[in-house]
Amino acid sequence: MNRIKEHPILDFEERADIPFTFNGVEYIGKEGDTIAGALIANGIKYFRITRKLKEKRGLFCGIGQCSDCSVILNGIPNIKSCITKLEANQKIETQGEGE
Ligand code: FES
Incomplete structure (x- = not known):
């Protein structure tokens, strides 16, 4: 898991595990994670394939403005x-893999 556990000036409280699946594979996130945060913590960088050029996209703006991080959630x-x-x-x- 790619998660920062130690930092010289920040403390990280232990958070509960949250199970989820991505493309049928089971992963564990942490309570309070966004979906993108949980995916990245599990080493997943690409969440979407562009429709026209079939390029991989992942986290870009991180604030809900670009849609590069779009996924299919529960259908x-x-x-x-x-x-x-x-x-x-x-x-x-x-999102976009089967199009
Ligand atoms: S990275 Fe989520 S909307 Fe831009």
Whole structure:
């Protein structure tokens, strides 16, 4: 897991594990994560494939303005993962892969 655990001036409280799946694979996020944060912490950088050029996209603006981080969440497309909180047992999928 790619998560900062020690820092010279910041403290990190232990948070509860939250299970979820991404493209059918089970992962663990932490309570309070956004979906994008949980994906990146698990080493996943690309969440979407562009429709026309089939290019990979992931976290870009991180504030809900660009839609590069869009995923399919529980069957609903166009969910901005950078501003959507992770919840237990969410089924998250790459957007644009089958188009
Ligand atoms: S990274 Fe830009 S909307 Fe999420």
